[in-house]
Amino acid sequence: MTNLFLSVFKFHPALFGGFFASSLLFGMSIDSTALKAAETECAQSPPAAIHWPTKAVTRVNEDNYALAETQVIFADYVKKIAKNTCSDGVGVFWHMKGAMDPNDRTILRPNFDTLYSALVLDLSRPATISMPGTKGRYQSALVVSEEHYMPMTITSPGAFTLTKENVGTPYALVIFRTGVNMRDPADMAKASALQDQLGVYQTKRGSYNPTNNWDMDQILAMRKKVQEVFDREGFKSEDIFGKKGELTADQHRAGVAIGWGGLPKEQAVYPFYTPTFEGPNVLTLKDVPVDGFWSITVYDKDGFVQGDAYNINSAFAKANADGAYVIHFGGEPSQSNYLGIYPGWNFVLRMYQPQKAYFDGSWQLPELLPVR
Structure with missing residues (x-):
């Protein structure tokens, strides 16, 4: 898989108006077949449509940090x-x-549960995106503004028009996630086919023209400062992603620095576990309150995966007779729902489309228990 970000982002953590007639959307989408090709190396591709300004580098500060990081991404x-x-x-x-x-x-902390699709839009002209019916399969489109707000998340089929007015900035990145069982080739093929049914219509595609030149060292320094605020304030994932006006300035910046492109709380929450005992542990999940699905991924202290057994998903996890899922961190690899561990390990429980029970506390996050 080709990397998503420049090598300079190796420390970056780990992503949707009106209606148009579907016939118009699919009949007039620009190069709708050729331009939706996936991951093919080009012998000679056109220059990327990016036009950086000629003015001097702008100093990165707390007020413009979100814009700076997002424009580079x-x-x-x-x-x-x-x-x-x-x-x-x-x-x-x-x-x-x-x-x-x-x-x-x-x-950092990548997701191994969905197939991604990405689309950058110049909204000097309206753009209409379409999503197919999925017969119950999870699919979402997260619209990210140039200031790293999430003005909309789309999870239903239909056509939706994006403008600079309803997005809030002249450009948008739309990140599509399609749920899949990565261990099932047939399911991978079905999810891939749904990706190919995504559509976009725009009379002219335009180009990407950032407002400023940014100093990467200053972005990295500000990111570190914001991460320290995140640790001090104890924000949860549900505190740091959302629409403009829903977040404090500190929460907004934390979303950029901690998990750029994360889904707002209505669509996903990401409880993070750090074990107090580095040996084998167990976690028992039952009646997880989600309309989508849940998953667990184990990471090392630097936020990367190791070995082969690092991810488990509700699509293929094995339940006990009572419906509970016992997740084994370390111990005997032959155990059901086994995940490997190593010094400095931690994990994220991803919950897609969480239900009310998560937010009102009637369902509690399970405790991670050491096996001694």
């Missing part, structure tokens, strides 16, 4: 989309047809 997506679709990278789908490469060291 948007630009990198344009480059990656261009490379993988033989296009200029704007207004074009990039469908990632497999799981994240576990050996990749670009993104």
Whole structure:
């Protein structure tokens, strides 16, 4: 799998208006077949449609940090989309047809539960995206503004028009997630087919024109400062992603620094566990309150996976007779729901489309118990 971000982002943590007639959308989408190619290397692709300003570098501070980090990431997506679709990278789908490469060291705490598709839009002209019916399979489209707000998340089929007014900035990145059982080739094929049914219509695709040049060292320094605030304030994942006006300034910046492109709480929560005992542990999950699905991924102290047994998903986890899932961290690898551990291990419990019981406390996060 091609890396999502520039190598400079190797410390970055680990992502949707009106209606248009479907016939118009699919009948007039620009290069709708050729430009939705997934992950193909181009012998000679057009230059990426990015135009950085000629003015001097802008100093990064607390007020512009979210914009700075996001503009650099948007630009990198344009480059990656261009490379993988033989296009200029704007207004074009990039469908990632497999799981994240576990050996990749670009993104911290990656998700191994969904197939991703990405689309960068120049909203100088309205853009209409469409999503297919999925027969119950999880699929979402997260719209990320240039200031790293999430003005909308789409989880239903239909056509939806994005404008600079309803997004809030002149550009948007739309991150699509399609649920899949990564251990089932037939299911992978079905999920991939749903990616190919995503659509976009725009009269002209445009280009990406960031407002400022940014100093990467200053971005990294501000990111570290914001991460320290996150640790001190004890924010949860549900505190740091959302629409403009829903977050405090500290919460907003934390979302950028801790988990750029994370889903807002209505769509996903990401409880993080750090064991007090580094040996074998067990976690028992029962009646997890989600309308989507849940998963667990084990990471090392640097936020990367090791070995082969690092992820388990409700699509293939094995339940006991009483419906409970006992997750074994370490111990005998032949155990059901086994995940490998190593010094410094930790894990994230991802819960997609959490229900009211999670937020009102009637369902409690289970305790991680050491096996001594």
